Amino acid sequence: MAFQTEFKFVLPKGYVDKDGNVHREGVMRLATARDEILPLQDYRVQSNRAYLVIILLSRVVTKLGTLNAITSNVIEALFSADLAYLQEFYRKVNEEGTSMVKVTCPSCGHNHEIDLGIALGES
DSSP states (O other): OOOOOEEEEEEEEEEEOTTSOEEEEEEEEOOOHHHHHGGGGSHHHHHOGGGHHHHHHHHHEEEETTOSOOOHHHHHTSOHHHHHHHHHHHHHHHHHSOSEEEEEOTTTOOEEEEEHHHHGGGO
8 A cells, every 4th residue: 555645625614716606625735844834934923933834735735626726725715614714624634644534423322433535524
C-alpha cells in the first residue's frame, strides 16, 4: 500500500464563486515544513496571527471544484463552517495521517470508523 499524501474532502457548505457556482469537492495534500514556516514571513500573518490558517490552507488545498487556483482570497471567502471543517481536516490528516475517525452511533451505541473527507460533506 502506497503512502497517502493527498486526501479528498467535501465541504459542508461549499465555496460560492463570483458566478454563483458552488464548489464542495476538493483535495488537500499533506503539509510540509515549508508550508508551516513560510506563512510566518507573510506580512498579513505578522500583523494578524489569526491569518496564518488562511495562508496555510491556501497552500495545502490543491483542488476545490473546478477552480483553477486556490488562493488566500478563496479561503477567506469560505463560510465559517467550511473553514472550521478544513482546519479539523488539516489537523487530522497531518497529525494522524488519516481522514478516518472513530464514532459511536447515538442510537445503537455501535462503534464505527468513518472517512471525515466524505461523511461530513454528505449532510
